[in-house]
Amino acid sequence: MDLLDNELWATFLGGAVKIILQVLLVFIGFFIAKAIGQKLINKSFERMSKTRNMHPGRVQTLLKLSVNVFSYILIFILITIIVGIFGLDIAPLIAGAGVVGLAIGFGAQGLVSDVVTGFFVLLEKQVDVGDYVTVAGIDGIVEEVGLRTTQIRSFDGTLNFVPNREITTVNNHSRGNMQAIVDMSISYDDNVDEAIRILQDACNEVAAEDPAIKEGPDVLGVQSFGDSDVVIRIIGKTENMEQWRVERDLRLACKKALEDHNIVIPYPHQVNINKTSS
Amino acid sequence: MDLLDNELWATFLGGAVKIILQVLLVFIGFFIAKAIGQKLINKSFERMSKTRNMHPGRVQTLLKLSVNVFSYILIFILITIIVGIFGLDIAPLIAGAGVVGLAIGFGAQGLVSDVVTGFFVLLEKQVDVGDYVTVAGIDGIVEEVGLRTTQIRSFDGTLNFVPNREITTVNNHSRGNMQAIVDMSISYDDNVDEAIRILQDACNEVAAEDPAIKEGPDVLGVQSFGDSDVVIRIIGKTENMEQWRVERDLRLACKKALEDHNIVIPYPHQVNINKTSS
Amino acid sequence: MDLLDNELWATFLGGAVKIILQVLLVFIGFFIAKAIGQKLINKSFERMSKTRNMHPGRVQTLLKLSVNVFSYILIFILITIIVGIFGLDIAPLIAGAGVVGLAIGFGAQGLVSDVVTGFFVLLEKQVDVGDYVTVAGIDGIVEEVGLRTTQIRSFDGTLNFVPNREITTVNNHSRGNMQAIVDMSISYDDNVDEAIRILQDACNEVAAEDPAIKEGPDVLGVQSFGDSDVVIRIIGKTENMEQWRVERDLRLACKKALEDHNIVIPYPHQVNINKTSS
Amino acid sequence: MDLLDNELWATFLGGAVKIILQVLLVFIGFFIAKAIGQKLINKSFERMSKTRNMHPGRVQTLLKLSVNVFSYILIFILITIIVGIFGLDIAPLIAGAGVVGLAIGFGAQGLVSDVVTGFFVLLEKQVDVGDYVTVAGIDGIVEEVGLRTTQIRSFDGTLNFVPNREITTVNNHSRGNMQAIVDMSISYDDNVDEAIRILQDACNEVAAEDPAIKEGPDVLGVQSFGDSDVVIRIIGKTENMEQWRVERDLRLACKKALEDHNIVIPYPHQVNINKTSS
């Protein structure tokens, strides 16, 4: 009995020592991994915030999210390894995780996709609160950028909740000067060269008085031949969000200038060849 | 025989003790995990409801759903681990769960997706009962927001059942003042400056008498040149849901004001060049 | 030999006892799970049918489906566990189930999806037999709602078989009063205020005689300016399915009322500026 | 040596006995499963064919397919289990099956999907040979309904092969009476009430002589106001496939009746306001 007990004991002790050593090893690995991981994340965010000149608040938000995700993954691995060491059959836990993972993958992939996209929209400063943007077919002013949804106020007053996954290509209309485009029609009978000269003069006058105009406006020339009119295009650069007002001002000024020189915007024309009823 | 029995017994007892210890360990882990999990969920909802100023009823609904889902997952894990400890081959159970999981994943992912989206629509207060919204191409008043479907009453009386997964971008028209837009046409022969002045006067009069108008209405200027008309745009902010009535009132007032000054909305014009039949 | 036999026997008996105990344990677990599961399903359906005031027949259909699905899953798990206990290699069975599961998942996911959707369409009473609905681009009267397909009779007599998975957003036109909309055009030369008064009188007369009209009809005002006409909108609430008849009656009454006051619906107008051929 | 041989032999025999018992058990399970399965399939088809009043030939086709699929699955499971019992490593076989399964799943899911859909199209009698249907954008007469493809003959003579998976919503135009719709235009100057009376008389005459007309045709009233005409709608129910002929007959009869009362279908009208060239 002694001998056997001893043997059993030795085996048991050996097993216990082995388990304790393994657990220690795993915990050491865990803390090293955690420390290294957090340091790496911190550093990369520091470097990013320097390179990209980002707002400290936004950096904190992104940093916190990254550290959280990293910790959750690490803790999950730690638990499963330790449970495994204690000789519990780990398979069910894995299976459970797998089924949950599948459920997440299929049912809630939109949610994961929202957060991932939101992360990069924030990180890359694609939109800022107050920007005039077009995303996912919605046109308006950004009111809030969240990790899951972005809120955009349309010009008619509607508040739009756009899930971030819907944000693919972002058209940001608030990053630099905008272009004003005005198309003026003159008759085929009018002198095009003279009309261009008159329009350019009118544009110059408007530009002289309006500080919102940054470049031009320049008369480009004959853009196209309509059914009854020659279309002349004028373009210019304006301050952001001033393009519509400038376009309206240019339209009025050009119309007046042409009228002063007896050039009118032509009505549709038609040549009628009359026959008497057969 | 003694010796062997003893040995067998020892082994058996050892096994039994091991199993009991494992079961205990698992149960302890289970209750700790459950307690911690519920506390975390409770706390995060408390914080949320404070931050977002949410209705207590809605918070309870979401909280209950979250705790339920968490419990189901935990119980599933508990069962599989304990069955595993008792030495039953756990593989089939996992396989069964896997097949069921797959079936859920493929066949009923829409359902999971509905609930996940519904959860966030409720949590983020994207729509409230009574809001006038546009979701999934449906325009109308929200009658009920459920975890699986949202019911929207169209203006023609139709009741629409929208599965929540169909809700991506939400256009909520009941969050703040709305914009009224009226486009008035005048003839190319009329004086634009005078027309703008007349329209602005008419708008001011309407605004003075109508408390639903919050801003403007302002005459912006020449919006575009039509085939036979100059289009002048008027915009203003109104109380929510009053925009259509205000637009109608503005249209009538503007028409009258223009008529009083002998400016009429022009019919389509055409220049006819007559030839006799060749 | 004795000794060995005994030992073998003991081992064998031990194994047999272990197996029997396991099987018993599994069967007990199975019956408990089945009983609990069925009770839970029954109770939740009872509660549902009370809350939602559902037709008993429909409740039975849904209840039966739920219990069947639950039983199939339980039996599948029971079989695999027991086969596993008898020491048969369970892997192939799982593999077989996996392949079949995959085949179901990919090839027949439409079918699963049909049933899941059908279940909720029935449960949430989104459509009833006899309702006038629009689903999946089909407009018509529901003839039958099944677990896999819904049959809709179009107004032209066509019978449409719609797989339930095609049913996403349901537009149910038979849940409450419907709106009648009539747009009347008057000339730009006519007095709008007078026309509105005449139309309102005509509407009141129609409403007085027609019990199907529940609200209005009210003349809203100037809806838009057409090329040659001012459009005046009239809306009213009518009994379900009576909206088209009421609209037709209103159209006729409004036309007569306007004619009685010498206001006619205007033809398209055009201003011709004549030139002789150059 | 004796002793060892005996022992080895005993072990060997024990193993052999174990294997034989397992194989027997599996085979018994197999035959029971097969018998039960086939009986269940047979019974459910019997019940179905009674409930749905199906053609015996069609029932046989579906029954045969169901039994075949069931047998293939059972045989696959049987083989893998028996190979496993003989101690062969079953993993490769499973792996092989898995890869093949994956290939089927991805590459040939269309094929599986065809058969599943075809099965239900046949079972639910959504289309019969000779029916006039619209499926997958194809309009025509069904020539053949197979498990993989359905053949439809367009009215222009084209033969269309439609894979069953393309069949989602089926529009079957051969299940009951069809509706004939005729829209007649009268001038704004004509008396609407008189025109309706004349049209109703003409319809009654047509209906009296044509046995294919089952209901109506009834003059509904003013359907809409066109630019230059008042549109009056007439609808009626006709025998299946006779709707187009009846519509043509109604059109001719209505035109004649209106002409007899000096009401003509109006040409487009336009009001010309003439100016001399400025």
Next chain:
Amino acid sequence: MDLLDNELWATFLGGAVKIILQVLLVFIGFFIAKAIGQKLINKSFERMSKTRNMHPGRVQTLLKLSVNVFSYILIFILITIIVGIFGLDIAPLIAGAGVVGLAIGFGAQGLVSDVVTGFFVLLEKQVDVGDYVTVAGIDGIVEEVGLRTTQIRSFDGTLNFVPNREITTVNNHSRGNMQAIVDMSISYDDNVDEAIRILQDACNEVAAEDPAIKEGPDVLGVQSFGDSDVVIRIIGKTENMEQWRVERDLRLACKKALEDHNIVIPYPHQVNINKTSS
């Protein structure tokens, strides 16, 4: 030492015998499976070619493909089982196969899908070389049907390579007589009955002289009322590919016949109500 050697030897021999027996068993199973499989494939193709009256060349192509695919699968299974018997860890091989399978599944599923669809297009004779078909939006004459791509020559001379997976619904315009449709317009002032009689006479004359016309052409009656014309439809059956020529001949003959009776195809009509400029 003797004893031990013997024992070791016995164990070794036993293992060797076991392995050899297993290999033999596997090979026997392999050849039986191969023989049975090939026989089954041969037979089913024989039966098919008889039932469907297929071209022997086409049958050989399909048969060869089927046998090849079957052999590759069998050889793959054979190799993995035998490697497994020799005690090599089979897992990596399986893993390798799995990764390759995954790569095939995702990256090259199009290819697999092409072959599967191509197989059935050939088997079901949906298209033959020389047929005039519409597949995947391509209209033209089939030049080659391969397992991966089908080549179609458009009428403008373009050669189109259509991957078979793009072939869903096949519109085959070369399977039977085609329909010629001609719509003739007459004035509202003309006598419809007389016009129908004249057109029918003209059609009869054309039909009498043209052997490509198989049925009709018949004048159906008033198809619709245009803005300024009454549309009368004529349809007839013609030989395949002759429909366009017949339609052109009918158009010319009908125009002449109507002109002979002083019925002309009407120009668009408009009623002008003239006002002098206000």
Next chain:
Amino acid sequence: MDLLDNELWATFLGGAVKIILQVLLVFIGFFIAKAIGQKLINKSFERMSKTRNMHPGRVQTLLKLSVNVFSYILIFILITIIVGIFGLDIAPLIAGAGVVGLAIGFGAQGLVSDVVTGFFVLLEKQVDVGDYVTVAGIDGIVEEVGLRTTQIRSFDGTLNFVPNREITTVNNHSRGNMQAIVDMSISYDDNVDEAIRILQDACNEVAAEDPAIKEGPDVLGVQSFGDSDVVIRIIGKTENMEQWRVERDLRLACKKALEDHNIVIPYPHQVNINKTSS
């Protein structure tokens, strides 16, 4: 000790011998598989290049790609098997491969798909450098066909990079003669037979002088009746890429020929019925 050492040693040696034999077996299998595989690939490409008359350079490119892919797969299998033999736990390696495989499958499936499609586009000679093709909505001349992207030069000078996966149906306009189509309009008052005769004469003259015309051009007859014109269609076959020039030449020649016979292309006609303003 001796005895034990010997035993241990024997076991160790036995294991070592077993391992060496296994490794040898694996290497032999590897080289045989590689040799056979390469030979098979070489042979099939030889046969292909003969059958399809392919350019040697293109064959080399495809051959090299095929051999590389085959080698990578073989080496991967070799490594995993050998590592497995040395008793290292192979599972992680497989898992690693699996995760990488998954990442490839999901993230880079487009890339794999590009190469697979590119392989077949090259193999089947669907496009050659210099061909005028339409792929993925891009119209132009092929500048380069790569394994990942195809470069197409549009006629406006744009260089388009088309990922091969975007290439589904290829419309190759450079494989044989093209068709020229010209539609000429004549008045309803003109004699159609005479116009056809005149046009055919004009076409014959053009064809006589232009060697690029390979067939026709033939006047087909009355293609359709327009609102104010009878449309006559002319088609002919021309050398590749000459179709547009020939169409332009035919248009000019036909216009002149008709004018010479006093047949003019008619302007839109309208019948005006004048009323004085009511």
Next chain:
Amino acid sequence: MDLLDNELWATFLGGAVKIILQVLLVFIGFFIAKAIGQKLINKSFERMSKTRNMHPGRVQTLLKLSVNVFSYILIFILITIIVGIFGLDIAPLIAGAGVVGLAIGFGAQGLVSDVVTGFFVLLEKQVDVGDYVTVAGIDGIVEEVGLRTTQIRSFDGTLNFVPNREITTVNNHSRGNMQAIVDMSISYDDNVDEAIRILQDACNEVAAEDPAIKEGPDVLGVQSFGDSDVVIRIIGKTENMEQWRVERDLRLACKKALEDHNIVIPYPHQVNINKTSS
């Protein structure tokens, strides 16, 4: 005890030696794999940068990304193997990796897809900063090409962030000369040959003075017959980005040249057949 200790010790030492040897073997394999891998990557990039004449900075970016990805994969494999050698149950780690991999696969596949596409867009020089391109429906000048997003400045001033995965077909308008297309309309009464001669002369004059014109412009001939005009097409090659200016200049010059020869761009024509009101 001695004996047992010795034995135990021997076993323990044997195990330790085995582990150390395995670890060494793994590390050696790791460093060899890393060295070979990096060398292969370096070499292939060297060769690429030579063949494709790439910018050194861009090569460094791509090289660094490739080496990083390679290292991460290798380290992952190393860790899992070593952990496995120390007898820890590796399954959970794998499971963890699998779940994370799944999450990446589903939720963040867009991100992986962005980087893969970005890699090739950079590698193949499909777009350069400053190029005028059309990608993903966005038209503009490229401002930045990153691994995840590409920034494009539209001509109206909008800055567009395009995720690289949205970049499929790239239309690069800055790779070579562009084509100018001008369509001139003349009347049916004008002499086409003379008009073509006049236009060609005008084009030659413009080309003589404008160094941006590289080829032509040539008058191609009659492009089409409009309702009231003959359309003559002129095309020419110009320097990149100068095409619009050249088109405008050509339009003006052609209009003047035609006017100088009394050929005017025709207004729409209509033949009026007058009837007095019936």
